Amino acid sequence: MKLHQLRYLHEVARQGLNITSAADALYTSQPGVSKQIQLFEEELGLQIFQRNGKRLTGITEPGQQILALAAKVIRDVDNIKRVGDEFSNVETGTFTIATTHTQARYKLPAAVKNFILQYPQVKLNIHQGNPIQVAEQVANGDADIGIATESINSFESLLCLPCYQWNRCVVVPHGHPLLDEGPITLKKLAAHPLITYDFAFTGGTLVSKIFSEAGLTPNVVFTAIDADVIKTYVTLGLGVGLLANMAYDPERDAHLVAIDVRHLFPDSTTYLGIRRDAFLRGYMYGFIELIAPHFNRKAVNEALKIGA
Numbered sequence: 001m002k003l004h005q006l007r008y009l010h011e012v013a014r015q016g017l018n019i020t021s022a023a024d025a026l027y028t029s030q031p032g033v034s035k036q037i038q039l040f041e042e043e044l045g046l047q048i049f050q051r052n053g054k055r056l057t058g059i060t061e062p063g064q065q066i067l068a069l070a071a072k073v074i075r076d077v078d079n080i081k082r083v084g085d086e087f088s089n090v091e092t093g094t095f096t097i098a099t100t101h102t103q104a105r106y107k108l109p110a111a112v113k114n115f116i117l118q119y120p121q122v123k124l125n126i127h128q129g130n131p132i133q134v135a136e137q138v139a140n141g142d143a144d145i146g147i148a149t150e151s152i153n154s155f156e157s158l159l160c161l162p163c164y165q166w167n168r169c170v171v172v173p174h175g176h177p178l179l180d181e182g183p184i185t186l187k188k189l190a191a192h193p194l195i196t197y198d199f200a201f202t203g204g205t206l207v208s209k210i211f212s213e214a215g216l217t218p219n220v221v222f223t224a225i226d227a228d229v230i231k232t233y234v235t236l237g238l239g240v241g242l243l244a245n246m247a248y249d250p251e252r253d254a255h256l257v258a259i260d261v262r263h264l265f266p267d268s269t270t271y272l273g274i275r276r277d278a279f280l281r282g283y284m285y286g287f288i289e290l291i292a293p294h295f296n297r298k299a300v301n302e303a304l305k306i307g308a
Contacts, residue, residue, distance in 0.1 A: 003077065005040045006070040008033050009048065013067050014140065017049065017056040075141060075277060093281055096125040098134040098143035101226045102197075103270065106246045107164075108147070111290040119283045130198065130225055138273050144284055146273040147291065150205055153271050159304055160271040163292040167262035168207075169248055171234055171241040174257055178240060184259055190216040193239030195230050198223035207242070210265055231256060276304065 007026065012033065015021040019037075023030040034054075041048055048063035049056045059067065099108065104126055116124065127134075127143055131151035138146040139157050146152055153160045170189065172178050181188055190211065211218050221239050224230050227247035234241040234256060241256075248258040272292055274280065285297040295303070 001040065001043060002036075003073075005036045006073055008036050009040065009067060010070050010074055012037065012049075012056070013059065017058070019056065071141075072277075075275070078141070091119060091283070092121045093283065094123045094125065095281075095283060095287065096127065096143045097145055097147065097287075098127045098129060098137040099147040100131060100134060100149070101128050101228075102244050102247050103147050104128055105227065106244070107270070108291070111287065114290050115283075115287050118286060122283050128225075135273060138275060141275070144274070144278070144280075145288070147270060148273070149268050149270045152273045153269075155273065157275060157277075158273040159276050160273045161288070161292060161295050161300070161303060163270045163272050163295075165267040165269050167245055167260075167267050168242060168265055169245040170259040170261050171231060171243065171248060171253070171256045172259065173235065173237065173255070176240070176257070178259065179257060184261060184264070186211060186214045186216055186264055189240070189242070189261070189264070190218045192219070193221040194218045194242055195222045195224075195233050195239040196220060196242040197227075197230070198225050206268055207265060274300075 008022065011022040011026055012019055015025060019033050020030050023033045026033070037048070044066075046062050047060050048066055050058035050060055097108075108126075112124065112126075115122075127137060129137065131148035134143075134146040134148040135152040135155045135158060137143040138152075139155055146158070147163070149166075152158065170178065170184065178184060178188065178192065196207075222230075222233055224233075227243045230241045230243050231247075231253060233239065242261075245258070245260070245262075248256070250258075272288060272295075280300070285300060288300055289296050
C-alpha cells in the first residue's frame with residue numbers, strides 16, 4: 001500500500017469516477033492511475049469501485065469506507081507538510097479562500113490588501129461560488145477557509161466562526177412607485193417583480209422563511225449570485241432588487257436608490273469556516289484576524305478545542 005495509490009483513489013472519487021480527469025489533475029497518465037487502482041484492489045482482495053467494462057460506475061460499500069480513510073490520510077499528510085513549512089518557510093506558501101461574490105467584492109478587499117502587504121510572499125487564491133459550494137470546497141480541502149452566510153454553518157466537518165452581521169436593502173431606479181408608497185412592507189415588496197440572489201429563496205433560508213411566515217409568495221423573476229448583475233437588471237427596469245446592504249455604494253450606484261429593509265428581516269451572520277482537522281499556517285491566522293478582529297490566534301485555537 002503506497003501513499004500515491006491513496007491519492008489516486010481520492011482524486012478519482014473527487015473527479016466523479018472519471019479516471020482521465022483524475023490523471024490530468026494528478027499530472028500523470030490514465031493507464032497509470034488505472035493500474036495502481038487495480039494493484040491496490042488486488043492487495044486488499046476487494047473491489048473499491050463498481051465497473052461496467054473499463055468504466056467506473058460506482059463505489060462499493062467497503063470502497064466508501066476506504067475512500068473516507070484515504071481522504072483523512074491525505075489531509076493528515078498535507079498537515080504534516082504544513083507543519084514543516086511553518087517552521088522552515090514561515091513567510092511563504094499558498095492560501096486559498098472560497099467565498100461568495102458579495103463578500104469578495106464588497107467585504108474582503110480591505111482585508112486582502114492588508115494581507116498582501118503583510119505577507120507579500122504568500123500566493124493568495126480566491127474562489128467564488130454560492131454558500132454551499134464555498135462550504136464544499138473547504139470540506140473537500142480545495143480551499144483553506146470559506147467565508148459565506150447561512151448554509152456554511154450546516155457542515156459538521158467545519159468549524160464556523162461568526163465574523164460579522166449584515167442586513168438587506170431594496171434597490172430601485174429613481175422615480176419607482178415604491179419610493180412614494182410610504183414605509184415598505186413585505187406585502188408591498190411581494191407585489192413587485194423581485195430580482196435577488198439565487199440561493200435566497202431555496203432550502204428554507206432566512207428570506208424565504210420570512211415571506212412564508214407572512215403568508216406571502218414573492219414574485220421572483222430573475223436570480224443571480226452576483227450583486228452587480230442584480231443591479232444591472234434593476235437598472236433595465238425588470239424588477240426591484242433585494243440584496244445585501246453592503247453591496248450598495250451610494251457613489252457608484254447613484255443611478256439607483258436604496259431602501260433599508262432591516263425592519264423586515266433579522267440580521268444575517270457571515271461565518272468563516274475552517275476544517276476542524278486542518279493545520280493552520282501563521283499567515284492564515286493573520287488573515288482570520290484581519291477579517292474578524294475578535295478572533296486572534298488564541299481565540300481560534302480555543303474554538304477548535306471546543307468544537308473538537
